[in-house]
Amino acid sequence: MERTVTEYIQMCEWDTARFFIFSDNVFGNLIYYSHLLPLVVSLLFGLFLFLKNRKLLATKWFFVTTILLSAWLFFDLILWASERPDLIMFFWSLVNMIEPMIYAGVLFFMYAFIDGKDLSFNKKLLVFVMLLPTVILASTSFNLASYDLTNCWREVIEGPLPYYSYAVEIVFALWILVLGMERFVKFHTPADKKKVALITIGAVFFLLSFAMGNVVGSLLVDWVMGQYGLFGIPVFMAMLSYLIVKYQAFNVKLIATQMLVVAIWVLTLAILFVRRIENVQIIVLITLFLFTILGYHLIKSVKREVSLREQLQVANEGQADLLHIINHQIKGYMTKARYVLDALINDPDYGPVSETAKPLVKEGYDSVTEGVNFVQDFLTASNIERGTFTYNMESLDLKEVVEKVAVGQKENATQKGLSFDLAIKEGDYNMKGDKGQLGQAARNLIDNSIKYTPTGGLKVNLERQADKILFTVKDTGVGISEELKPKLFTKGGRDKDSQKININSTGFGLAFVKGVAEAHKGRVWAESPGAGKGATFYMELPLN
Numbered sequence: 001m002e003r004t005v006t007e008y009i010q011m012c013e014w015d016t017a018r019f020f021i022f023s024d025n026v027f028g029n030l031i032y033y034s035h036l037l038p039l040v041v042s043l044l045f046g047l048f049l050f051l052k053n054r055k056l057l058a059t060k061w062f063f064v065t066t067i068l069l070s071a072w073l074f075f076d077l078i079l080w081a082s083e084r085p086d087l088i089m090f091f092w093s094l095v096n097m098i099e100p101m102i103y104a105g106v107l108f109f110m111y112a113f114i115d116g117k118d119l120s121f122n123k124k125l126l127v128f129v130m131l132l133p134t135v136i137l138a139s140t141s142f143n144l145a146s147y148d149l150t151n152c153w154r155e156v157i158e159g160p161l162p163y164y165s166y167a168v169e170i171v172f173a174l175w176i177l178v179l180g181m182e183r184f185v186k187f188h189t190p191a192d193k194k195k196v197a198l199i200t201i202g203a204v205f206f207l208l209s210f211a212m213g214n215v216v217g218s219l220l221v222d223w224v225m226g227q228y229g230l231f232g233i234p235v236f237m238a239m240l241s242y243l244i245v246k247y248q249a250f251n252v253k254l255i256a257t258q259m260l261v262v263a264i265w266v267l268t269l270a271i272l273f274v275r276r277i278e279n280v281q282i283i284v285l286i287t288l289f290l291f292t293i294l295g296y297h298l299i300k301s302v303k304r305e306v307s308l309r310e311q312l313q314v315a316n317e318g319q320a321d322l323l324h325i326i327n328h329q330i331k332g333y334m335t336k337a338r339y340v341l342d343a344l345i346n347d348p349d350y351g352p353v354s355e356t357a358k359p360l361v362k363e364g365y366d367s368v369t370e371g372v373n374f375v376q377d378f379l380t381a382s383n384i385e386r387g388t389f390t391y392n393m394e395s396l397d398l399k400e401v402v403e404k405v406a407v408g409q410k411e412n413a414t415q416k417g418l419s420f421d422l423a424i425k426e427g428d429y430n431m432k433g434d435k436g437q438l439g440q441a442a443r444n445l446i447d448n449s450i451k452y453t454p455t456g457g458l459k460v461n462l463e464r465q466a467d468k469i470l471f472t473v474k475d476t477g478v479g480i481s482e483e484l485k486p487k488l489f490t491k492g493g494r495d496k497d498s499q500k501i502n503i504n505s506t507g508f509g510l511a512f513v514k515g516v517a518e519a520h521k522g523r524v525w526a527e528s529p530g531a532g533k534g535a536t537f538y539m540e541l542p543l544n
Contacts, residue, residue, distance in 0.1 A: 012152035014083035021074070023081040025154070031080055038233035039073040042066040046243040048343035053521075055467050055542055057112040058244055065105030066237070069210070073230070083154070085147050092156050095140040100131055100165045102210065103172035103496050106203050110176050113199055113244065114183050116540065117465045130168050173207050176200070188527050189485055195247050202243060206236035207509025258272050353522045391434040391519055398469055398541070399429040401439045409446040409460075416450060431543050433520050438541075441516040444509040445473045445524075445537045453477030456534075467543050468522075474536040480528035488526055489514040513539065 026032065046066025075091040075098070082088050104127050111119050119127070137143055143161040180200025187193050209232030231440040345362065396404045406422045412422040449458050456476025463470050480488065489510045510524075515523045522541035528534065 014154070017078070017081040020087075021077045021081045022250065023083070025083060026077075026080045032078070034230040035073045035077045038230055039070045042073075042237045043070045043233040045237055049241060049244055050175050057116070057118060057466055057468075061105060061109035061112050061261060062240065062469075065102060067111055068098055068102045068105055069233070071514055072102060079154075085149065085154070088154055089147055090154060093138045093143050096143055096158075096162050096165060098132055098133050100168045100172070103169045103207060103411050104177075106207060107172050107176055107179075110179055110199065110203055113247075114179070114196055116468060116470075127172075130171065134161065134165050134168070141206070169207075169211070170423070173204070176203055176207070180204075188529060189525070192525070192527075198379060199240070199247075202239040206233065206240065208453060209233045209236060309496060310395070356407060384415055391437060393432055395430065395432055396435045396438070397430050398438065398471075399424055399462060400435075401435055402460075402471065403440055405439050405442045405446065406460060409443060409450065412447070413450050413458060416453075417455070418450065418453055421457070421459045423459070423461045425461075425463040429464065429469055430468065431541065434516075437516045438520070440512045441539065442471060444513050445471070445539060449473050449475035449535070449537065451478060452535075465540075469541045469543060471539040471541070472536055474534070476534045479531045479533045480526060480535050481531045485526075485528075489524060517541065
C-alpha cells in the first residue's frame with residue numbers, strides 16, 4: 001500500500017519547522033552558525049556601504065550580491081529544517097537558480113570596482129544568455145527531477161540543469177580571474193596593481209568558500225562537510241568591504257572602525273546559534289582570538305590617531321602663524337611689486353620705458369607673477385590640507401568649464417610648439433561643484449603637462465562613464481619616474497629632476513588638484529610607462 005506524505009513524515013519522525021528554519025531536522029551541529037553568521041555579516045556590510053555611498057556603482061553591485069547571497073543562505077537553511085516536501089522542492093529550485101546569479105554579481109562588482117564602469121552591452125547580453133536557462137527551467141524536471149520520500153533524508157533528485165549551472169559558475173569565476181590578471185598587467189602604478197591583486201584574491205577566495213558550501217556538497221553528497229566552506233564567507237566579505245572603503249573615496253579610518261564594531265557585534269550574536277556546548281567553547285575561543293586581533297588594531301589605530309592629532313595641533317599653531325605672514329605680508333609685498341611693474345610697462349602716465357630697460361622690467365614682472373602664483377598655490381594647497389578651504393558648491397556644466405580652460409591652455413601649448421587636441425564626448429556633464437576650483441584643477445593638470453612636455457603634444461579628453469565624469473590629459477612628455485610616483489599628488493611633491501625640466505615648479509599644483517577632486521568626492525591619479533615615455537593624468541568626478 002502506498003504511503004501518503006503525512007505518513008512518511010510521521011514514520012521518519014520529522015520535526016515541524018518553526019519560522020521556516022528552526023527544527024530538530026537540522027542534524028549538523030554548526031549549520032545555523034555557518035549560515036546565519038555569513039548571512040548577517042554580508043547583508044550588514046552590503047547595506048552599510050550602500051547607504052554610505054548610494055551613487056557609487058561598486059557599492060550598488062556589492063549590495064545586490066549580498067542580497068542574493070543572503071537569500072541563498074536563508075533558503076538553503078530552510079532545506080535543512082523543513083519537513084514539507086513542497087517547500088523543499090520550491091526552495092531547492094530557488095537555491096539552484098540564485099547560485100550562478102551570485103557569481104554574475106561578483107563579476108559585475110569587479111568591473112565596477114576596477115574600471116569604475118559597468119560591463120558593455122555585449123558582455124551584459126552574454127551574461128544574460130548564460131543565466132537564462134537557469135531561470136526558465138528552474139521549475140521544471142530539468143532542475144529537480146523528483147523527491148525521494150523513502151529514505152527519510154528529505155532529499156530531491158536533481159536533473160541535468162544544476163550541472164549546467166556549475167559550468168556557468170566556472171566560466172564566471174575564470175572570467176573574474178582573467179579580468180584581474182589583465183588589469184594587473186595593464187596598470188602601471190604599484191598602487192593600482194596592489195588594488196587589483198587584492199580585490200581579485202578576495203573575490204576568488206570568496207567564490208571558493210561559497211562553492212564549498214554548495215558545489216562540493218552536491219557533488220560528494222556530503223552536505224555537512226560542504227557547509228564548513230561557508231565559514232570563509234564572512235572573512236572574505238569583510239575583506240571586500242574593507243577594500244571598497246579603502247579605494248573608493250570613503251573615510252577609511254572612520255568606516256573601518258565602524259565595520260570592526262559591527263563585526264564584533266555579529267560574532268557575539270552568532271554564538272547564540274551554536275547548538276552544542278562543546279562547539280560553543282570552540283566558537284568562543286575563535287571569537288576571542290578575533291576580538292584580540294581586532295581590538296589590538298583598533299586600540300593601536302586610536303592611539304596613533306590621538307598622537308597624530310596632538311602633533312598636528314602643535315604644528316598647526318606654528319603653521320597658522322606662518323600662513324598668516326605669507327598671506328598678509330609676503331603675498332601683499334609681491335602683489336604690490338607686480339602692480340608697480342605692470343604700471344611701468346602698460347600705463348602711459350609714467351612715461352615710456354627705455355628699450356634697454358624694457359626687457360628687465362618685463363622679466364621682473366614675469367618673475368614676480370610666478371612668485372605670486374607660487375604663494376597662491378602654496379596657500380591654497382595648505383588650506384585644503386588643513387580643511388579650512390571653503391568651496392562654493394553650485395550647479396554647473398563641466399563641459400563648459402573644460403572648454404573655457406582649454407582655450408587659454410591651447411594658446412600656451414601652441415607658443416611652446418606643442419600640438420593640443422581637445423575631445424569631449426557627447427553627454428550630460430551637469431554636476432554640483434565649485435566652478436572656479438574645478439576650472440583651476442583642470443588648468444593645473446593641462447599646465448603641468450605643457451611644462452613637462454618638451455616636444456610632441458597633448459590630448460585632453462572629457463567623457464561620461466556611467467555615474468562618473470572622467471577628465472584626462474595625455475602628453476608625450478618626460479613621463480613619471482618611480483621615485484616621483486608615490487609623492488606626485490602630495491604638497492611639494494617633486495623628484496630630483498623636476499626643477500631641471502621646469503625651473504618654476506612649485507610642487508603644489510597637483511596637490512591642489514587632489515584636494516579639489518577629493519572635496520568633490522572624486523579622485524585623481526596618473527599613469528606612465530616610465531621616464532621619457534609620456535604620462536596620462538586622470539581626474540574622476542561623481543555626478544551628483
